[in-house]
Amino acid sequence: MKAARAGLxxxxxxxxxxxxxxxxxxxxxxxxxxxSLAEVLQALGNLGNADDTHGRILYxxxxxxxxxxxxxxxxxxxxxxxxxxxxxxxLASPDIVGVxxxxxxxxxxxxxxxxxxxxxxxxxxxxxxGFLAFVLVYLLSIRTGEVLPIRLALIGVAVxxxxxxxxxxxxxxxxxGVAQALTFLVGTVYGADWERLWRVLPFAxxxxxxxxxxxxxxxxxxxxxSTAKSLGMRLELGRLVALLLGVALASVAVTxxxxxxxxxxxxxxxxxxxxxSRFHLLLPASLLLGAILVVVADTLAxxxxxxxxxxxGLLTTLVGAPYFLYLMRRVGRAR
Amino acid sequence: MINRLLALLxxxxxxxxxxxxxxxxxxxxxxxxAKRVVVLEYSFLDTLIALGVPPVGAAIGTQGxxxxxxxxxxxxxxxxxxxxxxAVPSLEAILALQPQVIIADTFVHRDLIPQLQRIAPxxxxxxxxxxxxxxxxxxxxxxxxxGREAQAQKLLQDQERLLLKARAFxxxxxxxxxxxVATPDSFTVHTNESFxxxxxxxxxxxxxxxxxxxxxxxxxxxxxxxxxxxxxLVVFTAPDETPVVRGWARNPLWxxxxxxQRGRIYEFDRDNWxxxxxxxxxxxxxxxxxxxxLLADKPASGAYSFKMPTP
Numbered sequence: 001m002k003a004a005r006a007g008l009x010x011x012x013x014x015x016x017x018x019x020x021x022x023x024x025x026x027x028x029x030x031x032x033x034x035x036s037l038a039e040v041l042q043a044l045g046n047l048g049n050a051d052d053t054h055g056r057i058l059y060x061x062x063x064x065x066x067x068x069x070x071x072x073x074x075x076x077x078x079x080x081x082x083x084x085x086x087x088x089x090x091l092a093s094p095d096i097v098g099v100x101x102x103x104x105x106x107x108x109x110x111x112x113x114x115x116x117x118x119x120x121x122x123x124x125x126x127x128x129x130g131f132l133a134f135v136l137v138y139l140l141s142i143r144t145g146e147v148l149p150i151r152l153a154l155i156g157v158a159v160x161x162x163x164x165x166x167x168x169x170x171x172x173x174x175x176x177g178v179a180q181a182l183t184f185l186v187g188t189v190y191g192a193d194w195e196r197l198w199r200v201l202p203f204a205x206x207x208x209x210x211x212x213x214x215x216x217x218x219x220x221x222x223x224x225x226s227t228a229k230s231l232g233m234r235l236e237l238g239r240l241v242a243l244l245l246g247v248a249l250a251s252v253a254v255t256x257x258x259x260x261x262x263x264x265x266x267x268x269x270x271x272x273x274x275x276x277s278r279f280h281l282l283l284p285a286s287l288l289l290g291a292i293l294v295v296v297a298d299t300l301a302x303x304x305x306x307x308x309x310x311x312x313g314l315l316t317t318l319v320g321a322p323y324f325l326y327l328m329r330r331v332g333r334a335r
Numbered sequence: 336m337i338n339r340l341l342a343l344l345x346x347x348x349x350x351x352x353x354x355x356x357x358x359x360x361x362x363x364x365x366x367x368x369a370k371r372v373v374v375l376e377y378s379f380l381d382t383l384i385a386l387g388v389p390p391v392g393a394a395i396g397t398q399g400x401x402x403x404x405x406x407x408x409x410x411x412x413x414x415x416x417x418x419x420x421x422a423v424p425s426l427e428a429i430l431a432l433q434p435q436v437i438i439a440d441t442f443v444h445r446d447l448i449p450q451l452q453r454i455a456p457x458x459x460x461x462x463x464x465x466x467x468x469x470x471x472x473x474x475x476x477x478x479x480x481x482g483r484e485a486q487a488q489k490l491l492q493d494q495e496r497l498l499l500k501a502r503a504f505x506x507x508x509x510x511x512x513x514x515x516v517a518t519p520d521s522f523t524v525h526t527n528e529s530f531x532x533x534x535x536x537x538x539x540x541x542x543x544x545x546x547x548x549x550x551x552x553x554x555x556x557x558x559x560x561x562x563x564x565x566x567x568l569v570v571f572t573a574p575d576e577t578p579v580v581r582g583w584a585r586n587p588l589w590x591x592x593x594x595x596q597r598g599r600i601y602e603f604d605r606d607n608w609x610x611x612x613x614x615x616x617x618x619x620x621x622x623x624x625x626x627x628x629l630l631a632d633k634p635a636s637g638a639y640s641f642k643m644p645t646p
Binding site for chain 1: 418420425427433447453
């Protein structure tokens with residue numbers, strides 16, 4: 001019985017992979033220019049032809065968009081899974097521990113106060129901002145070496161509010177640039193191109209395998225301090241590396257798609273329900289679910305009311321925020 | 336030698352045949368006038384329609400801050416495909432139209448220009464932050480782009496004649512005026528360097544507000560408005576909205592404004608007056624300007640006087 005269930009859980013990973021592939025292919029057909037499956041296949045057949053409009057839409061616009069969305073969704077989800085495990089807190093997700101707010105503030109700062117900055121300054125700045133904000137939240141919520149869930153959530157919310165206020169202060173000085181900055185804050189895969197994919201991919205190829213390799217260490221950390229110590233782990237170092245990994249994943253993802261709200265919260269939770277909280281299954285499942293979630297959200301974003309573009313982050317937040325409230329209620333009751 | 340001369344002649348002939356459009360990102364050279372153009376601002380739409388070469392696509396969606404084609408232009412926008420909103424136009428929709436050129440706003444589309452350039456050559460002008468002079472220069476460049484330069488010059492000459500006529504109505508002794516767009520949650524002053532401010536300066540009416548921090552438009556509150564205390568106030572509103580000034584008008588401070596006491600508070604459609612910004616918009620604005628008595632500094636009357644809130 002137990003073996004059968006374990007087998008079922010293992011089967012979930014290939015199933016999710018299949019799901020991602022199906023969603024990705026379906027997404028190819030959706031957008032301002034609708035294409036049937038036959039048209040998609042035909043366009044895929046002559047991708048090299050620069051005169052073929054369908055081919056160009058697929059290759060120049062939709063493919064990079066789907067890939068960037070999947071990649072960043074996966075990274076947000078992995079980040080959430082790691083943070084939740086290491087901090088041993090169901091509420092720890094990049095949105096809640098300040099990474100998103102820090103990245104957002106840094107983005108607005110670059111866009112509005114440094115208008116002459118080169119284009120790469122935006123992602124790099126966002127990344128730094130995410131790191132700094134997380135360090136702040138973590139230092140403030142740590143108490144005698146422990147980070148209580150509620151404490152982290154409350155301090156996260158407080159830090160986010162402060163960063164948000166700072167951001168508004170900067171926005172007062174802004175005019176036409178606001179729309180641009182705001183889209184970035186909501187999170188969107190709009191405008192993603194191959195260049196952006198190549199910018200994010202190296203980091204993803206470094207960070208995601210690293211997380212997968214470290215799955216046992218992550219498991220040990222998530223069991224709690226005493227277990228980790230009794231297993232002979234250098235606790236502080238291990239925790240620091242894991243946290244840096246989690247924040248790096250989210251910050252890099254922010255540079256690809258802006259802040260896609262709550263993906264880092266929902267995807268790992270769903271993954272935990274589907275598989276287990278053991279990282280060798282949890283991480284791959286989270287990665288896949290995060291990718292599916294963002295690809296679906298972005299497909300809806302461009303397909304719901306074409307040619308209008310809805311920010312994908314708006315759709316993920318629409319799903320994520322109620323779930324966050326539900327979690328808050330549950331965590332609140334537990335204490 | 337003769338061969339070389341011939342080659343030179345041919346080359347210079349080619350250079351002459353080429354169309355050169357100077358814009359904010361450089362110069363675009365085209366072998367022939369562009370027939371399929373996609374525009375991402377209303378002023379470009381207005382200009383191309385005035386030139387008789389309507390674009391194949393335009394950012395005329397109604398999303399977020401976008402309110403679609405201004406009413407004065409609506410009946411003339413025929414066969415123009417919407418490519419979504421101005422801030423986030425659908426790249427797929429643009430690509431599907433197979434444009435030869437995309438006209439974008441230098442500032443608004445700054446981050447989007449690399450993506451647009453992959454679809455078609457991009458010409459960028461400063462529309463949203465441009466002055467009346469800037470926008471007139473753009474009319475000539477766009478005329479060149481679509482092979483209607485003579486038409487563009489004629490549009491500007493006709494416009495100049497109209498401006499002269501309108502100037503005759505302007506009262507040179509009138510005090511400076513304050514121009515502002517009022518939405519349900521903001522009151523944005525348009526300075527003497529904004530499109531509408533510079534147009535009115537052309538006509539001999541000085542603007543009270545000057546740019547601040549290099550911004551030709553900025554927001555103020557009721558207090559800021561009282562501090563400016565304009566002798567003439569022009570508010571641009573939309574008929575389908577309840578602008579913030581409607582609430583301010585209930586405040587005793589409002590009635591102490593010099594403009595209120597002189598009966599010189601005018602109200603016009605903000606889409607028509609501040610969003611079109613092309614030759615057709617200018618013609619429309621000039622007609623309403625004369626009609627309303629604003630130029631002559633006559634008390635605001637009828638449809639153009641500020642609508643006081645019902646108590």
